[in-house]
Amino acid sequence: MPRWIPRAKERLRDSAVELFLERGYERVTVADITERAGLTRRTFSRYFADKRDVLFAGSELLASAVGDAVAGADPGLSAWEATVTALREIGDQLAEELVPTAANRRVVIRSSEELQERERTKFALIATHVADALRARGTPSPLAEVLAETGVSAFRAAFDQWLDAPEERSLSTVFDGITAELAARIGGMTGNG
Amino acid sequence: MPRWIPRAKERLRDSAVELFLERGYERVTVADITERAGLTRRTFSRYFADKRDVLFAGSELLASAVGDAVAGADPGLSAWEATVTALREIGDQLAEELVPTAANRRVVIRSSEELQERERTKFALIATHVADALRARGTPSPLAEVLAETGVSAFRAAFDQWLDAPEERSLSTVFDGITAELAARIGGMTGNG
DSSP: OOOOOTTHHHHHHHHHHHHHHHHOGGGOOHHHHHHHHTOOHHHHHHHOSSHHHHHHTTHHHHHHHHHHHHHHSOTTSOHHHHHHHHHHHHHHHHHHHHHHHHHHHHHHHHTOHHHHHHHHHHHHHHHHHHHHHHHHTTOOTTHHHHHHHHHHHHHHHHHHHHHTSTTTSOHHHHHHHHHHHHHHHHHTSSOOO | OOOOOTTHHHHHHHHHHHHHHHHOGGGOOHHHHHHHHTOOHHHHHHHOSSHHHHHHTTHHHHHHHHHHHHHHSOTTSOHHHHHHHHHHHHHHHHHHHHHHHHHHHHHHHHTOHHHHHHHHHHHHHHHHHHHHHHHHTTOOTTHHHHHHHHHHHHHHHHHHHHHTSTTTSOHHHHHHHHHHHHHHHHHTSSOOO
16 A cells, blocks of 8 residues: 655656756656655656656646636626636636746746647647537537637737746736737727627 | 659659558558659658658748748738738638648548647647747737737638538638637627727
């Protein structure tokens, strides 16, 4: 029976990100990570499939959470409003949890083309969940997919901008600013009806 | 001196897509492709790096072309208008050229997670070129990136919908329909001014 190790997952994650920054992602092994964290390979395997997974653990959960939030949003909201509301809500929960490692994680991701591809896949998965939820609310394809991808693009940009100075303003404030500008720039084009 | 072989590139591409469909992408080798096309490995290497490249050849060229079209769009157009105009223009040129293989190519891409990742990278590259051109026109970050990604998302959805029945209507007609709906749905949210 494995005994419970306090904060094992967080210790592994923090050690991994530290090592990726110090030595470069390619040159770090799982053995390096467990040694730095003072934990075993077996404990590592309980939480992560491999070293890349340390940077993307929870992606599926995050995507489902955003999709559920869209599904659960007030039925009176439009598809775009439901998308923005869901992303804002999950984003603020996420932000607090991520502040300690997110900036370092970003440096690591930017250092590797492979990690950037994986990061795109993560956001594509979130968009897929949002689009599924929008279709279930009655938005037709392909509009559901385009609205979902637009919302996720705005969220990703907001997260990135917020991360430059997380203590200055909340993620949702940054996100609201971007979606308002987007609406003005895109919506301003057509006569709308 | 290599002699000129008529339509070698197209023959290799068509043979590759045929074989991917018949046998599954994973099970096809470059040797299979050159044999089917009746051409040599050396000729293959003149056009493509590997079998995956057959499906993505021209991605860089396409991304630059869209970026250039944004840069060259009427200076009086807004960022969103310039994006949409550029994608519509390049799209219609592309559509004619792609009709014969695009539907089969789509089946192959959908069959493989790896190819879907590569396809996302292709569209991300187009968005990067559009965003660069928008910033050069004066649109600030991160709005330039979000507008670029939104435009590319709409374009991708339009291409996909158009491909279901390319003889029925032009790609630009489908694209105009999606961008108009998008503007109505996103722009309808805020008071704008």
